[in-house]
Amino acid sequence: MLDLNSHNLSNSKLPVITDNYTVLHFDEYPILFSGTNAFGNKIIGSFCEEDYENDTLIYFSIIVSDEDYSDFFRKKISYRKLIINSSEIFIIEKSYNNKILASYILPIHQIPLDYLPMESSFIPDKYAISDSISYSFKLKGKLTDLHKAIVSDVNNINSKIYDYLSEALQTLNVFGINPKVYSQPSTLGSYRLNYYINFTDSPQLNFFEVDQEKVSEFVNLYFEYISKLLPYEKDGFIYETVQNSENFLVVKNSFESIFTSSHQEPLPTVSDILIDGIGNVAEKLVEVSEFIKTNDSFNSIEVETISDGRYFSHGSIDINYKELIETKLSYGEVNYHNLTVESDSDPQPYRILVRRINTETGKGGGRLYPDDTENYHKISLTVHMNQDDLSNSIFTKSLNENKVVSVNGIGTRIDGVYKKLDCYL
Template sequence: MFAIDERLLLTSAPDFPLIVSDYEVLHFDEMPILFTGTTKYQARVIASSVEEDDDTDRFFYVIVTADTYSSFIRRRISYREIILRARSIFVVDKGTGGRVTVYVVPVEDIPDEYLPLEDSYCPERSLRPSLTFDASMRGKRADMHQAYPSDIRTVETSLSGIVSDALVSVSEAKRPPRTVLRPYGEGSFRLRFSVEEEAPPQLGFAAHLHPEYARLYIDFCLNRFQDEVDAIGDGELHKAPHFAALLTTYLRINMFGGNLRDGGMMSPAVATESLLLSLRRSVERLVELSDIIGQNFSSIEVFNVYEDSEEALIGAMDASSVARISASVERYDVRVGGVSEDAHAQEYEILIYNLNTETRKGSAYLILRDLMPRVRITIGGSGPLEETRYAESLYKNKRISVSARAKRAKDKIVSLSIEY
């Protein structure tokens, strides 16, 4: 084993990098070679076996953000890149009798032959998906296993809504699928929800494809939309391979009976338009999470619970990743329908139902004559919002009149920039 200066020994909180929950083996060869999990301090860790001798096994442990881990399992960055970007990593020696020694070692002190290879990407995993999903909130209040009811409602409504968006157009049953909450398991603060589908009529051949389709759909919303949105918006679908894969599964379901109730097969053009409408609605649900991420918790991890009860991370969101999704929605609207904005502020009546007082962004119902569409809001100025009419609208369910410039996509108001 390579020598480590004893002055690098971690003596304060030596259990800091050790995995205690969400353990998952990513690569196995007689023993776990690459694995992941979370610590008692709710930090996400990627770890690997480095070498062993007669009485000691040595491992690298790397603390990563939710965004970095999501990129790793999506094979966008390699394990080597993650280590090289870190200023230091934890080297963990596990000896006989349960002895554990932890060092904090600068990356430049690690011999190059011990670093992962250039192509050390996350191995592909082959598991059977189900229609059960977990959402784990981490950081801040969530690390104390606490959450505000309003935050829980927003997370549950957004994520379960995405699953419903995926399945409602492919279900063969007369009633749309319903999402039900289940008792959550271990985690910082975790929700578990499952989809209940009515038994399909005879010839329900496509139901076995629904779990995989739902997993691909959520993966696309969380991880792929922002990368392929420009190609999709420009109609260059050959440059959007993940959308193409999702569309192929969508068409397969339709071919096996998803649209039999409508008396015929759906053409690729119609299927593309239908899927894009559903995805646009779903990513807007993710954007609404930006109202609460960063206030009482730092990130959300979304898992699929497989048929053998194993879990696999689909994706993770923190403030930066949700901001990128939000920006991609705006780019999509510009390309597809064009976006216009009021030249001058006008009066609008709104009812705020989500508001991040730190970022001054949120969501509201726009009160029109016959409709109450949901719109994104941004409140100008820099003064505190806690004791204002905006907070009163949020907490007391009160309608307020605001002076704002509206942004429209295809003549539909999608956001308001409110004058403070």
């Protein structure tokens, strides 16, 4: 039996699950379970032993971080490891009718080793979450901590987050699928902006039979990379040393796995597609970060994935993102105001290869070939649609077939280097 002394008694409400109680393994008694306490902390607990002399049941209970909770449900960390990593553990004594009789708190080193769970104590497969395509952006701080917010602030940040998600999903156009971002009902009592990403085949673009699980895996890695890992890459890496980044290569390998799982050879320009996309998506996230500075309703946003009604931390967005990100994406762009900027007075013929294109906004990126050689300039591309349909056009043909095409447009050069092309349908 555990040695539970009166000096270890605790009146804390921290280990008591009040919401989201979920039994993860049951055998006569709940063996493994999870939930949240009255303060919103995540809890994982387990059956320890039965005290026959006192007719009571003994349970372990530990408070875990959002990140560890998420990793546990993804089978990235075992229950044993969570306990060992904790500095202390709560022990709850209950009656057979589930009434709490006493609560204790002990340092981990006082728990006998034979009371700890096994090394293989991972969450059962039945409850392990798969990669999610639902996201929640929880507004935190200022007025939202009081469960209120200024309507215009919520509307503005909702629009900016939508733009961020939509821009990121344009990378998938190469597979001939049409991502759509939908809003979901928020949770009562909290300012969460929830979104669901759905993928449908585009009749004009469809030429891959993609693996949905591979797409989901990539999307999650892509968002996590841009929001959490990109700010800590080397300065200017995206143009100079991108292939030396282990984190970037993880995203690239995931992107290529969509091709290979569909029995297709990955395009030789996968890195270019991702680099173009990362720069544009990061700019959208900068807009979200900058709005956090100026609004009166919240001062940070926690990003979470949603699975089976549960929320799992995916990182956070705060006011420092722009400062962290700008040196990673810069490549001689900071001093543009000291350089010569020239634009064509009329549309001129150009040869381009479209790397990405948003069929709704006409914005994208690609390569511009200034002569008959293989030399090219990376450009931002804007196609002014004039209410025409971009889906079945020369631009989507270039994207889908990985083919250089001839178009007319107004090119913009900065110190003699093409940076932008405006085209018209």
